[in-house]
Amino acid sequence: MENPSLKNLTDPDFGKPPIKQNEILQRLGDPHIKSFNYMLDKGLSKAINDMTPIEFTLNDRKIKLMIGDYSFAKPAVPFGTIGVRNNAIFPTECRQRSATYKGKLMVTVNWFIDGEQQQSFQKDLGDVPIMVKSDCCHLSKMSPKQLVKHGEHEQEWGGTFIVKGNEKLVRMLLMTRRNYPTAIRRSGWKQRGALFSDSGVSIRCVRDDQTGTTNVLHFVTDGTAKLMFSHTKILYYTPLCLMLKCLCDYPDQYIYQKLMQGYEDDMYFADSVRTMLRAVHVENLHTSEECKAYLGKMFRVKFYECPEWSTDIEIADFILKKCILIHLDSNEDKFNMLVFMAQKLFRFAQDKCKIEGADAVMMQEVLLGGHLYLQLIKEKLSSWLNGLKINIFKHAKASNFSLGLNEIIKAAKSSGGLERQLELFLATGNLNSPSGLGLMQDKGLVIMAENINRMRYMSHFRAVHRGAFFQEMRTTEARQLLPDAWGFICPAHTPDGAPCGLLNHLAMDCVVVDAPDEDKVKNVPLVLTELGMIPLKYAETLDLKSSYVIQLDGRIIGYVDSGNAARLADKLRLFKIKGKVIPDTLEIVLVPLKKTVSQYPGLFLFSGPARMMRPLMNLLANSIELVGTFEQVYLDVCVSPEEAYKGVTTHMELSKTAFLSNLAQLIPMPDCNQSPRNMYQCQMGKQTMGTPCHTWDLQSETKLYRLQTPGTPLFRPVHHDRIGLDDFAMGTNAIVAVISYTGYDMEDAMIINKASEERGLAHGSIYKSEFVQLEHSASYFSRDKEGKNLAEFLDEDGLPYLGRRMVDGEPHYCYFDTDKATYVTKTFRGKEECFLHSVKLCGNMGVKDPPQVACLTYRIPRNPSVGDKFASRAGQKGICSQKWPTEDLPFTETGLVPDIVFNPHGFPSRMTIAMMIEIMAGKSAALHGRVHDATPFRFTEEDTAIDYFGRLLEEGGYNYYGTETMYSGIDGREMNAQIFFGVVHYQRLRHMVSDKWQVRSTGPINILTRQPLQGRKRGGGVRFGEMERDALISHGASFLLQDRLFHNSDKTTAFICTSCGTLLGPVTVVTRMADKPHQSDTLEMCRLCEHGKNIEQIEIPYIFKFFVTQLASCNINVKIGCQKV
Structure with a gap:
């Protein structure tokens, strides 16, 4: 679908379910x-x-x-x-x-x-x-x-x-990529033990059943390495060479050769390996069995899963199987992987390879x-x-x-x-x-x-x-959007505030792959051998200095000569595209060895599930290929054919908008907006009142928002039609005049035409559901036949009539209580007008003889009112400040009166050019009966959107710049200025004054501090924050401050001794007369002064009294200076 259209509104099959799903x-x-x-x-x-x-x-x-x-x-x-x-x-x-x-x-x-x-x-x-x-x-x-x-x-x-x-x-x-050893630096690792450094190679091992554990090979500053493994959330550290000897029964010379293979010239590494091998012999451990017995003996107490009759060697085998590189089944594979990790660690520790880190998308997958x-x-x-x-x-x-x-x-x-x-x-x-x-x-x-x-x-x-x-975390590293996220993570769709950069959304074409065909994965080593890979068994005769290691899902399967590696990867990629022999979701990452310090080299293949991949056009094969996050970093991708360099560019994007998420692709012309405005629209689009569902009579949700009169936008991206958003419409096409007409449209406020609101502009309603459950299983809903006027409110089943207007204090429902053998009528409690939408009797099959349950759904009408929040699709949010009579609003030569008056000062600082284009495009669309395409990157600097829509307006007889002559609604005179005037798709947000207003004189208080509770539902106090306090202080409004923070908060009376200045000294002494024991007299005495001459009553905040008491418990006495005014 190349362009949006309005055909769906006139489709004869509208309302009929399609044959296939979208x-x-x-x-x-x-x-x-x-x-x-x-x-x-x-x-x-x-x-x-x-x-x-x-x-x-x-x-x-x-x-x-x-x-x-x-x-x-x-x-x-x-x-x-x-x-x-x-x-x-x-x-x-x-x-x-x-x-x-x-x-x-x-x-x-x-x-x-x-x-x-x-x-x-x-x-x-x-x-x-x-x-x-x-x-x-x-x-x-x-x-x-x-x-x-x-x-x-x-x-x-x-x-x-x-x-x-x-x-x-x-x-x-987002989790660390599975089965790949990642070079990481973490300052917290230094606290893990004596001489531990901040460098390590971490690998998150995941088995086929998705069980995962993390092993870290730590670099210790004395030149050794220790392997971390965990069990029941407890971390353990063992020397590297001890684990190598436990895994395979190889002599020290062979282990030394394997570790040094390809790095024979690195004297520091050679010295470290010899030191680590000697350290095992110092503990009097010489053979593999002795090392296993030692390991089992040390950890026997911690691994209670092993039966009590297990030998130390059996416990060691259990540890090796369940805690060490669990994604590999054979000990030989584990040995080879630990050797690879050790080589990478020492290159990393000597700054001969770059840090990879866990924050880059290339090193991540999805749980x-x-x-x-x-x-x-x-x-x-x-x-x-x-x-x-x-x-x-x-x-x-x-x-x-x-x-x-x-x-x-x-x-x-x-x-x-x-x-x-x-x-x-x-x-x-x-x-x-x-x-x-x-x-x-x-x-x-x-x-x-x-x-x-x-x-x-x-x-x-x-x-x-x-x-x-x-x-x-205080650092912002995890929140940063790095270049390797292109095409996988949307740059616009992330919330502002605390979760910014942590809660991201996948781009439109990004897919999370499923588990592959196991037979095809088994074919990968065979195909590689045919293409020139040297299998592991022949690796000893190979010069590894000029070879790359080949890993498949964290298992070393062979080596390839560095000169042939690129050719092998390209040929393997052709097999992958066909997808008949090897999986089409295979990720082929060739990390080349460079002259400068770079990422540790090798050919890494990944076939596991939960990886992020996206389709690209492979220019060599001229077919679509799925490319992974790690793989993309070493490819050369162009966006359009003009950007391709022959012999360099390998892949091309399928679409210019493929890097945006579903929601970002619904913003009209985001390329003409300041980036924060696109972020705001992604958030506000999710708060819009619209059409959340079609099954209104089958809903029992606590709260649903519905816009009664939604309209389809006349200026929209093609993605709007692709996902059929008109079926769940939200927003209204409003006539907007950009004019500073009254003082009520300052600072993002907007004026709504009162007549438009009365005709249904942005009229919405809230659907609320509540469940009514009877106490006893034998009780049932029924109307009391002898109840006065009950038939007017309730049906025979004891529940209210459908569509009835519910009023506070009227009968709500009636039931027969078998325990008391009487009818019970409950009254309705509600603060605002609502209508009964539906009644459902619900069954409960999990309980024997369940009590009757009814679900009542109410519809609360909500007309736009002063204080309700609105927003355009360019992130221009504002509240309705006034409903202006239509006769007082300005009108055009053709008699059009705006629905919304928007303040022109909202444009310069926000730079939302897309909204200005939308005003012109919406106007021309309404004029010519068309819908315009708002997909980004369609227009260029030579062929601009404003020129295109300006010419369309001219063809319809309007001004090229979208402005019109307007007349004052108050005195009818023509305005000197030309007013920007057009059609904008406005969204009504769910933030409404009716849900937020709060008032309180007295009410519930905190038991400890005696200050008002927080929260509107609990009848709490109105928030008086630091900014409000600062405003009153700067105005010098001391009486207002006293009213807010004292009289309407925790005002209390207390006794004080003015001579010693203590609040805690005065106590009430009760005296009784000998001849009249039933009569008593009270007198305030100061325990410190031992008399009551200077006792006075004062008004103070209760929290101060509480504070003085707390300080007294710490042996701190507070003296207060008092004097009569």
Whole structure:
């Protein structure tokens, strides 16, 4: 689609679901769904195979427990539910009744006694949340027509979990690239131990089941290296050569040769290697077995997963398998990788190779929801097996206990399931994990997919977060947008404020790849050998000084001569483009050796999932190729054919706007705006009132915003049509006059034509839903037939009539309370006028005899009022300052009166030229009945947009510059100045005065400080901040200050002794007369002066009294000087 059009408004098939879904929109949910499907198909079986069996002794017999098989069932009603026509549960039902969309997880438990397998049994681990549109969801592979039939939108793309009626999305986090040793400097590493430096080579190892752990090879300033590995969040450090000797039984000479291969001339490295090898012998460890026994003996206490009968060598093997370079299966591969890391570390420590860092996009990938869910299930299954072991021990305390199938099934029944833990994780986003799953945070992993409008909902699925840890850092390194992010991370779509640069959004064409075909990955070494790679077994005869190492997913597979490396990479790229023999998502990174200090050289290949890639035109093959973040850095990419240099340029962009995100591509002509304005529009577009959904009668969301009279923009980018945004329209085409007409349009304020507002300009409404649950299961909704005038307000079922205007104090609903055997009528409590939109009775299948629940949805009309926020699509936000009578507004020669009056002072400093172009383009579009293309980079400096639209206006008989002669609405005289006048697409934002106004005289206070509480909902005080305080001080308004900060805050009375100046001395003494014991007299006495002559009553802030008391507890006495005025 090259140009936008208005054909969709006159299409005869308008309103009918299309045959196919929109590919661009389906791409939003793809990474989430594919990662979840990977868990269902292969991931969980690989995780189960990798799980450590639980082994223990019971009555002198060795017992082993492990998970065998598993199965997920699609969401269905519980077995035995009466009156069910269709067993399937669909997502819309869960949204409406505030339930969780979940299916049953069954596992097979295998158990062994003294090595002999016993009869396996199946265990139901509960209903676990299922991702919408995954293979385990009923909506999977449905056509748009079927989706509409089942209460969904025709373009539903899935990717969310429905938990308690809310759509939850596992946040995509940026992680360090898997299985690649990265050279990093961190000052915090110096604190890890004596003589530790800030230099290290870090590798994030990830297995096929997505289990991840980090190993760091640290450079120690005495010339040695130590390897860090972690277990249950605790870090351990071991000498490098000890680990090398544990991995393989090689003599010291061979280890020395392997480490020095290619660096024979580096005397410092040679000396360091000899020192490290001697250090192992100093500990009296000479053979591989002795090193393993030593390692196992040291760590036996920490690795409780190993059975108690394990030898030290077996524990060492367990450590090597589960904690050291876990992405590699063979010890030889681990040995080779550690040798490579050591060589890179010493080059890095000597400043002979550049720092790589973890903040560059080339060193990052994405953590996907399905992969995190898989890791969580794996860990919870392991915890469940441990719980089963504990329950077996509990049952074994019985005198007649004999472990058999019945006993172990009984123990499994009381071990619970995974349902509650997984649901809690998705509901709160908090991770409760002993290992931490290799993440730097355990909170905020799940977000609510807010559906304020279409743009807001879409943006959640492309958002990538750097991590909560970086939000607290003082440095700005993690927030910077580096050049290698071009085409992967959108430069305009990031919030301003605290999350700026940390919460980013993927560019339009960026894809997050899925797990590749394993057979094609196995073909890669064979293809490379045919193309000239020297396999690892022949590497000893090779001169490695003039060779590059070749790695595939963190495994060294061979070497290539540096002269042939570029040719080999180019040939491999052609195989990749075809995608028949090797995966088309393979990332081929050739880091060349340069004369200057540069990145550590080698040919690195990546085929794993969760990497960011984007399509580019390969000029050599003249075909589209997927290029990764690391790969792009060493390619030469041009934007247009004119920029290509023959023999140098390798790739070309598919589109000039491919580097922008979905939302940034909806900004009209962003190339004509100042960059912050484009950032503001990306944020404000997500706060616009619009059309969030089509299923208004099926909604139970707490709050939804709806614009009643949206219009399609007349000046818009082609992306607007590509994603069908007119189906979820937002914004209004308004006639705008750029004129400083009254004093009410200063400082971003704007005036709205009162007549336009009365005719429905930007009229909106809010939909609010509330659930009413009865206390007892036998109680039911019903109208009290004897209740006076109840029929006027409530229907026979005890619930209000549809469309009824709800007024505070009127009957809300009525029910029969079986416990008290009476009818109970509840009254409506609401501060503003609303109408009942829908009533739904909700079922609850998870509980036996559930109480009745009704969901009531109200519609609150919201006309634009003074103080409501509006914005144009150029980031020009402003509030409505006045509704001006139409007869007092200026008018043109043709009788047009503006809907909105915009202050001209908003243009010069903001430099939003795109809005000026839009005023002219919107005017010419309305004039000629066309829609104009606002896609960026269409116009040039020679062929300008202003000239094009100016000529169109001239053809229609208007001024070339978009100005018009206007007449004053007050006295009818012609204005001397020519007024810029046209059509702009305005957005009404969700920030409304009706939701924000706050007033208070007295109300709830803090118990400790006796100052008003904060928060509008709690009846708190109106905020009086530092700036307000400074303003009153600078005006010298002392009475106002006293009123705000004293009388309306924590004013209190206290007694003070004027002679010693203490607040804490005066106490009230009660005296009783001997002859009249029932009468008493009170007198204030000072404990320090021992008399009450100088006691006075004063008014002070309570917080001061509290402060004096606190200081007294620290043995500090406060004396106050007092005198009578």
